[in-house]
Amino acid sequence: MTTLLITGGAGFIGSHVVRKMVMDHPDYRVLNLDQLTYAGNLENLKDIEDRPNYQFIRGDIVNEPFLEELFGRHQIDSVIHLAAESHVDRSIANPTAFINTNIVGTVNLLNACRQSWDGKKGKLFHHISTDEVYGSLGSEGLFREETPYDPRSPYSASKASSDHLVRAYHHTYGLPIVISNCSNNYGPNQFPEKLIPLAINNILHMKPIPIYGKGENVRDWLYVKDHATAIDLIFHQGTQGRTYNIGGLNEWKNIDLIRLLCRIMDQKLNREPGISEGLITFVKDRAGHDLRYAIDSTRIQNELGWKPLLTFEQGLTRTVDWYLENEEWMRRITSGAYQSYYDQQYGNR
Ligand code: NAD
Numbered sequence: 255m256t257t258l259l260i261t262g263g264a265g266f267i268g269s270h271v272v273r274k275m276v277m278d279h280p281d282y283r284v285l286n287l288d289q290l291t292y293a294g295n296l297e298n299l300k301d302i303e304d305r306p307n308y309q310f311i312r313g314d315i316v317n318e319p320f321l322e323e324l325f326g327r328h329q330i331d332s333v334i335h336l337a338a339e340s341h342v343d344r345s346i347a348n349p350t351a352f353i354n355t356n357i358v359g360t361v362n363l364l365n366a367c368r369q370s371w372d373g374k375k376g377k378l379f380h381h382i383s384t385d386e387v388y389g390s391l392g393s394e395g396l397f398r399e400e401t402p403y404d405p406r407s408p409y410s411a412s413k414a415s416s417d418h419l420v421r422a423y424h425h426t427y428g429l430p431i432v433i434s435n436c437s438n439n440y441g442p443n444q445f446p447e448k449l450i451p452l453a454i455n456n457i458l459h460m461k462p463i464p465i466y467g468k469g470e471n472v473r474d475w476l477y478v479k480d481h482a483t484a485i486d487l488i489f490h491q492g493t494q495g496r497t498y499n500i501g502g503l504n505e506w507k508n509i510d511l512i513r514l515l516c517r518i519m520d521q522k523l524n525r526e527p528g529i530s531e532g533l534i535t536f537v538k539d540r541a542g543h544d545l546r547y548a549i550d551s552t553r554i555q556n557e558l559g560w561k562p563l564l565t566f567e568q569g570l571t572r573t574v575d576w577y578l579e580n581e582e583w584m585r586r587i588t589s590g591a592y593q594s595y596y597d598q599q600y601g602n603r
C-alpha cells in the first residue's frame with residue numbers, strides 16, 4: 255500500500271485534498287499531519303474519519319525530532335505539503351510565525367524526505383504554493399510559471415522562500431518534487447478571516463463588511479474543489495521538477511465581488527434587495543496591499559487537461575449555502591472552542 259502524508263489536512267484546502275485522496279484512492283493509506291492551529295479543524299473531516307485508509311496525526315512540522323520519529327515509524331512514499339500560516343493580515347501583524355512554519359517547517363519536511371528516501375524510486379514531494387509569490391500586477395498581464403518571483407508581504411515572502419528551497423533540494427539533492435502555485439480559493443471550510451467567509455459571516459449577523467481601501471484590488475478566485483482536482487492531477491501526472499500555475503480565469507474587483515455576494519445573501523435570507531450592500535464599509539487599506547493577481551493556467555490545461563468546472567456564481571452560491579447550513583461550525587471555529595478540546599484529546603507537540 256502506498257503511504258501518502260498530507261500536511262495541513264485539517265485546514266481549508268487540505269481537508270478537501272485529504273477527502274479526495276481517501277475516497278478516490280482507496281489503495282492509498284493517507285496520513286493527515288496537522289498541528290491544529292486556530293485554522294485547523296477536524297470537524298472538516300468528520301465524514302471520512304472512520305475510513306480504514308485514513309489516519310490523523312497531530313504534530314508540528316517545526317518540531318524536527320517529531321518528524322524524524324514520524325518518518326521512522328511510517329514508511330512514507332509521498333508528501334503533499336499544505337501546512338502553513340496562510341493569512342496575509344496575520345503575516346503583517348506577526349511575520350515570525352510565518353518564517354517558522356512556512357520556511358523552517360518546509361525545510362524540516364524536505365530533510366526528513368531526503369533522509370528517508372535516499373535516492374529510492376517512486377517518491378514525490380508535492381509542494382502547494384500561491385500565486386502571491388509573483389508579486390503584484392498592474393491592470394494588464396498574467397502570472398506565468400516563468401514570471402520572476404517578487405513577493406511583497408511577509409506571507410508571500412515566506413512562501414516564495416519555501417518554493418525556492420523545494421526547487422533547490424531538487425537541483426542539489428535530486429529530491430523528486432513538483433510545485434503548484436494557485437490563485438485565491440473559496441468554498442466550504444474556509445476560516446472566516448479571509449474575505450469571502452468573513453463577509454458571509456458579517457452579512458448574516460448584519461455587521462459591517464470591511465473593504466480595504468477603495469475595493470479596487472483584483473483577485474482571481476477558484477472554487478476549492480477545482481483546486482483539489484488540479485492537485486490530484488499534478489500529483490499523479492505532473493512532470494517532476496516542474497511548476498504548474500492553477501487559476502480560475504475569474505478576476506473580480508473586491509467591491510464587485512462583495513456586491514454580488516450581497517445580492518446572493520439578500521435572496522437566500524429573504525431580505526429586501528440592497529439591505530446587505532448597506533453593510534459595506536470602506537476601511538484603512540492593508541499595508542503594502544497587492545493590486546492585482548491573475549494566473550495564466552495554460553500549462554496545466556494543455557499538459558494535464560485540467561479546467562475549473564464551476565462558474566463563479568455557482569461556486570459562490572454553493573459556498574453561501576454551505577455557510578448558512580453550518581452556522582454552528584462558524585460559531586465554534588471563531589470562538590476557538592476546539593483548541594482546548596484538541597489539547598486534551600491529542601496533547602500538544
Ligand atoms: P489554512 O490556514 O486553512 O490551513 C493551514 C493548516 O495547516 C491548518 O490546518 C493548520 O492547523 C496547519 N498548520 C499550520 N501550522 C502548522 C505546523 N507548524 N505544523 C503542522 N500543521 C500546521 O490554509 P489554506 O488556505 O487551506 O492553505 C493551504 C495551503 O495552500 C497553504 O500552503 C497556502 O499557502 C496554500 N494556498 C492557499 C490559497 C488560499 O486561497 N487559501 C491559495 C493558494 C495557495
Ligand code: TYD
Nearest residue numbers: 342438447448449450464465466471473508
Ligand atoms: P484575503 O481573503 O485575505 O486573501 P489574499 O490577501 O491572500 O488575497 O483578501 C482578499 C482580498 O480582499 C484582498 O485584496 C484584501 C481584501 N480584503 C478586504 O477588503 N477586507 C477584508 O476584511 C479582508 C480579509 C480582505
